[in-house]
């Protein structure tokens with residue numbers, strides 16, 4: 001028997017108030033009673049990664065226990081601005097140089113396919129979460145200029161991903177934005193991330209999954225025919241498989257040198273009168289460091305974020321919450337002319353990045369039946385979807401053609 005003692009990483013996953021926690025059906029009821037039945041799988045973490053995982057496993061007919069040390073959907077997921085992008089943080093041209101053209105192309109294509117897959121899933125399951133397909137405008141900035149973006153658009157088109165390169169004059173005339181170049185792409189979406197995760201958990205519960213909170217997993221061991229997880233209270237849970245969907249609070253066994261926790265800030269305005277028509281659909285981000293990104297929601301609010309810092313703990317500084325939200329609002333106004341006034345919501349959070357912009361979706365090193373989905377990066381929700389697809393296939397004994405892309409590195 002392989003046994004590992006684990007001290008889990010703990011973070012304040014948010015400071016301030018994201019608007020999504022104030023919306024209806026943004027969480028689900030959990031049981032406080034931990035029964036010791038044996039399940040086919042235990043999913044640790046009830047955010048978007050755990051919710052997608054539980055949905056995929058219960059769809060395949062498996063019995064599932066979901067546990068979380070917080071109430072369901074109260075980790076990083078409600079902090080997300082939920083621009084559900086096929087665009088990976090690392091541009092295709094750069095990723096090709098870093099990991100080779102074949103791997104980079106497959107990662108980008110899989111990302112685009114999974115955004116479509118997520119929208120189709122939400123439609124089939126009739127989850128009420130404001131999911132809709134939206135175009136994305138990626139603006140030239142200090143990290144990638146016009147020429148680099150033109151090459152990037154060309155590379156994406158080569159592999160069949162729509163990407164129109166826009167010149168300065170087009171950007172000014174369509175969006176009133178003064179940038180030297182941009183890529184306009186189609187295959188992304190937005191949603192209320194908390195309603196999305198809660199809706200998926202509700203579907204898993206309707207298929208007899210159990211959801212118990214608060215339960216903190218502190219230790220794990222592999223048994224000949226399954227896994228045993230220990231809780232902070234000293235209980236032991238047994239299952240055929242375990243999947244850690246614990247977001248930025250990974251266990252030591254899941255640590256990877258490619259991965260770092262950083263800090264990020266976001267805000268949501270009151271509904272803005274006279275929002276430009278294009279902003280109802282188009283979501284925007286820029287090739288700058290630090291970057292600005294923004295979108296609208298169905299109520300006409302502007303949701304914007306960025307100003308990332310490398311330090312993992314600066315997001316808990318209340319002074320920074322105030323200054324960063326002022327900077328984000330000022331940058332938004334300078335770029336678009338939109339004045340949002342005093343933000344209705346502002347929040348900060350840890351945020352994880354990897355050196356190649358790709359997530360870690362794999363068996364935990366040293367274990368056969370313990371897996372993890374760590375969907376890091378600006379398109380973390382898309383990666384959570386890929387994680388559910390790959391890990392549910394692995395548990396079913398099937399191979400996924402892209403599993404090699406997201407291994408522990």
Ligand SMILES: Cc1cc2nc3c(=O)[nH]c(=O)nc-3n(C[C@H](O)[C@H](O)[C@H](O)COP(=O)(O)OP(=O)(O)OC[C@H]3O[C@@H](n4cnc5c(N)ncnc54)[C@H](O)[C@@H]3O)c2cc1C
Nearest residue numbers: 045047048049069075076077080081082083217247380381
């Ligand atoms: C400000 C901000 C903006 C973002 N914007 C976007 C965006 O526009 N688009 C996008 O795709 N992504 C975005 N992301 C990233 C995205 O939000 C994350 O990738 C995603 O929410 C991670 O979901 P998760 O389920 O993996 O983690 P979480 O939602 O954090 O869920 C993990 C759960 O595991 C539980 N847990 C942890 N350890 C244990 C343990 N030992 N025992 C029991 N339970 C445990 C936690 O309590 C938590 O509830 C953003 C993130 C932030 C912070």
